[in-house]
Amino acid sequence: MSFPFNDEFKEIIEISGEKNKVIHNEEANSLLLSLDSYSHDIKMEVLRRISFIKWIKPRLKGGWTQKNLNPLIDDAATQLKMAAPKWRTLAEWHKNYHSSGNDISSLIPKHSSKGNIQQHTDSDFLIKKAINEKYLTLTRCSISQTFKYYCDLVIIENRSLPENQIKSVSQRTFYNRINALPKYDVALKRYGKRYADINYRTVDRMVNVTRPLERVEIDHTPLDLILLDDNLEIPLGRPYLTILIDSYSKCIVGYNLSFRHPSFESIRHAFCNACLDKSSITQQYPHLQQDWPISGKIENLVVDNGAEFWSNSLEDSLLPFATNILYNKVGKPWMKPLVEKFFDLLNKGLVHSLPGTTRSRIEQLKGYNPKKDAAITFSLFLELFHTWIIDIYHMTSDTRETAVPYFKWQEGVTALPPLTYTDEEAQQLRIELGILNTRTVRIGGIFLYGLRYESEELSEYRKIWGSIDKNNLTLKTKTDPSDISHIFVYLTNESRYIKVPCMTDISYTSGLTLFQHQTAQKLQRTKTRLQIEHEKLADSRMYVENRIAEEVEKIKSSKKRTTKTTHASKIARHQDIGGHTQKSIQVPSEQSEIKKLNTNEHDVLNGWDEQFDDLEGF
Structure with a gap:
C-alpha cells in the first residue's frame, strides 16, 4: 500500500x-x-x-x-x-x-495547556461588566472602545479602595477574553437572533427527490435592470420576475415577467406557463438551438410566506389537480435554495452585463447611472432571457459537473414521466387559476367589482335552485384578472362552470384587466372626493341641526301645542302646503270668515235653480 x-x-x-x-x-x-x-x-x-x-x-x-x-x-x-x-x-x-x-x-x-491559563483576576467582574455593557450590545462598540471603558471602570473602582487596589489587565489579555467568547452568543447580542441563526445555522441535506416535478420551488425577485418601452423608448423601471424551478433536474419549469408587484396574478401566469406545453416558444424565437420540453403536473409546490401564496384563490385553484402547497419556514430562505441560487446565476450570467443594470447593491454603481444608460427594451430582454434559459442555463453543468439540467430532465422523463394536461384539463386549469369569490345570485345576476354579470343560463339556474322568499343562492366565481369582460360561475348542483358576460358596459370591460378597472375606480373616487367642498358641507349640516333645534325648542315652549295631527294634515292637503306654494296653514280672521259665509250663502241661494234644475224626481 x-x-x-x-x-x-x-x-x-x-x-x-x-x-x-x-x-x-x-x-x-x-x-x-x-x-x-x-x-x-x-x-x-x-x-x-x-x-x-x-x-x-x-x-x-x-x-x-x-x-x-x-x-x-x-x-x-x-x-x-x-x-x-x-x-x-x-x-x-x-x-x-x-x-x-x-x-x-x-x-x-x-x-493548548501551555502558558498562563489562569484567566480569573481581581478585576474579572469589571471585565464582564465592560463586555456586557459595551461590546455585547446592538451599538456594537469595538474591542478598543470596550477596553477603554474597562480601564475607566478600574480607575473609578480604585477610588473607593485605599488599599489592595485592582490591577487592570493588559490590552492583549482583554482582547483574548473577548475572542474566547462563544461566537454565536456574540452574534446574537451584537446583531440579533436572525443574523446569528443565518450565519451559524446547521445546514441539513436537501430534500431527496426521485423524479421530475416531484418538488418545484417558486419565488419572486425584482430584476437588477431598468427596461425601456418598446415604442416610446422611455424607462419603465425594474420588472418583477417569478420563477419555478424543478428540484430534480434544476430546469426552469416556468416564469412570469411583469412590472406589477408580486401577486396572485403573477403566480397564475407563471403556473400556467410551467404546466402547459411550451412548443410555441421555438416558433416565437426561431434562432433557439434547443427546445423547452419542461411541462406537466406539479406534485409539490414549495412557496414562501408572501401574502399572495396564502390566498384562498391559490389553494382552491390547485386542489382539483392534486398539487400540494408546502410553505417554507419564515425567515429561512436557505431551505428553498435552488430558486435563490438561480437568481444569483441569472444576475451574474446575464442581467449584470446589460446596459441599465442597477447591480445588487447601490455602492456597486460608483457613479454609474442606470436610467441614463438603459438601452434594453422589454421585448429584447424577453428574447435574451429565453435564449439564456434554453440555450445556456439548461445546457450548462453545475459547478461539480454532476449533471446538465436538460439531460437530467430527459433522463428522469424516460424513467418516470410526469403527468401532463389534456386540452380539456388545460382549459379547466386556466379557469381554476382565476381569482376566487363567492357571490349571491340576485335579480339582475351577480354583482362583482362594481359590475353586473348576467346570462340566460344563470337566470334559468336561479329559477330552478333559487329560493322564493330569500336571496340565498350563493355560488363560487372565478375571475381572469387579465380580462374582466366575463367571469366563470360554478354551478354547484351541476358540477360545471359557465361563462357569464358583463352587462354593465360591454365597451368599457372589453379587454379590460382587473388592475386597470380597480385603478379607474380609485381615480373616480379621488375625483369625486376632490369635487366635494367639505367646509361648506359642514356649515350646511350644522345649519340644519341648528334650525331643527330652534324649532323643537319653539314648539316645546308654545302653549297652543297639540298632539293631534289628523286635522292639521287634512288642512295642509287642502291648502296645498308645499315647496313651491305656501309654506304654512293660513288661519282666517273672524270677520273674513263671517263675510265669506254670507257671500257663500248668497251665492248658494242665487244659484239654486241653476244647480238643481237638472234633477229629476223619482
Missing part, C-alpha cells in the same frame, strides 16, 4: 530484521488518517513519538529509567533520523501511551 506522504516517511519505517521494524506502512497510513484533523507539524510530532516508543520498547531491558534509556536514545535517533528526546520526556510519552490503552491521541502535543 502506498504511503500518503513524501519520501521522508518512507525512511522512518523500515530497518532490517523483524525485530527492527518500527511501524509498518499500513499501520503508519492508518495512524496518519486518524490525525487528519490536525496540522502537518502535529502529525510529524506524533509519528516521531510513536516511532521512538516502538523502536526502544523491544530493545529495552528493565524499566523506563535514565540508566536504561540513555544508551538506546542516541542509536534510535541515528537510525530513525529524528531528533532525540530527553529520557524523562520519552518515559512520559510511554506512560501516557500505555495508560490510555495504546491510544495514539495520547501522544498529541498539549500546546
